[in-house]
Amino acid sequence: MKQAEFLSVVMPFKDKLYRLAKRLLVSREEAEDATQEILLKLWAKNESMAEYKNVEAFAMTMTKNFCLDRLKSKQASNLKLVHSNYQDESTSLQKQLEAEDSIGWMERIMEELPEQQKMVLQLRDVEQYDFDEICALMEMKPTAVRVALSRARKTVRQELIKKHSYGIG
Amino acid sequence: MELDNIEKLLEKYFEATTTIAEEQELQTYFSQKDVAAHLEQYRPMFNFFSNAKEERYTKQVPLKPRKNYYKWISVAAVAVLTFGIYFGNQYRERQQAEYAYQETKKAFELLAENFGKGTEKVAYLQEFEVAKQKIYNNN
Incomplete structure (x- = not known):
């Protein structure tokens, strides 16, 4: 080639x-x-x-x-x-600079996720792979992928709501 | 109706049962300006994802065509070596011949010089002959 x-x-x-x-x-x-x-x-x-x-x-x-x-x-x-x-x-x-920046929050929230959830979330919500591809890539069963994805999304939501109701964290 | 739909999709989204098309729908909803107040909190999430997608890898990767490279280097080296040996030999032979020629020339010169000395001495004999003739003629 x-x-x-x-x-x-x-x-x-x-x-x-x-x-x-x-x-x-x-x-x-x-x-x-x-x-x-x-x-x-x-x-x-x-x-x-x-x-x-x-x-x-x-x-x-x-x-x-x-x-x-x-x-x-x-x-x-x-x-x-x-x-x-x-x-x-x-x-x-950076934190000081980005204190108001919601993208900065998200970045940090994602950093906190366990590696597996991080990767699943990245592959699905950023790269928009379908479930079969993620299963193959992660060597996980479809149900496990769904569980990991759901958990990751819920954690992000929880953190965001926390930030949202407290104002600047 | 629209809002209803979005709320349903969000619920499904957090259970990870949405399809890619449905997630796309959510993303477009949250990328517009007016989002319902109680959904505002989800906006950073979807904005982040569409934002993260824009990140690019800009570094250049130094791809070297290494396989061919080594092959041609070795070919060139062999060629140079062959030429070197061939012409080197020729050159050495020439040098040797030159040296032999110089030595021979020197030897001949030596010989010639000595011959020269011999003939100089013979020139005196000529003088003797002349003198002898004079004496004969006088008598």
């Missing part, structure tokens, strides 16, 4: 990969790195890419697994402390 051909296959969904990575890893730089890593991995496999029925689903699964690994290894290493300290400062500044 030539470079141009590869790009034409990958272009339509590269933003989706990035958004999923960002949802999971939060930091923009890390999400960019992760996306680049996935795209390079795909490129290295470009010979066998024609065999995959659905390159997009395959790439999304790769991204999901890569980011989860990334989170796991970050939790295990000491680096996390340094990184989160650094992050904390910047978000607290």
Whole structure:
């Protein structure tokens, strides 16, 4: 597969990969790195890419697994402390700036969700995948996907109502 | 009627039983300006989702055509090596020949020089002959 051909296959969904990575890893730089890593991995496999029925689903699964690994290894290493300290400062500044910004609230509410719910919500409400695709991607049963999605949406609603009735949180 | 429908859809939405088309409907409802006051609280949620969809990955990915690259590099290296050995050999042979030629030339020069000395000395013999002739003629 030539470079141009590869790009034409990958272009339509590269933003989706990035958004999923960002949802999971939060930091923009890390999400960019992760996306680049996935795209390079795909490129290295470009010979066998024609065999995959659905390159997009395959790439999304790769991204999901890569980011989860990334989170796991970050939790295990000491680096996390340094990184989160650094992050904390910047978000607290951001928090002040975004105090009135409802999108900022939503961003933070989504950050609080468990990873699985986060991903299901991202795949459904942002990327609008249908249930079969989400089941395949997440390796979950349809009922489990529905439960996770419903819980995620309800948690978001609860948090929003809290913010809404208290005013600025 | 419209509002009724939206409320029903919202209920279904939180039970995760809506279809994608129905969710689209909710999104369009919440993206318009006038939303019913008691539904206002859901607006950030749907706005966030449609907003999040706009995020783009803008970094360039350095895709190198690596396979062909290495192959052609090795081909080029072999070609250079072959030429190098071939012409290198030729060059060395030429150098050797040149050296042999110079040495031979030197040897011949030496010989010639010595011959030259010999003939110089023979020139004196000529002088002797002349003197001898003079004496003969006088007598």
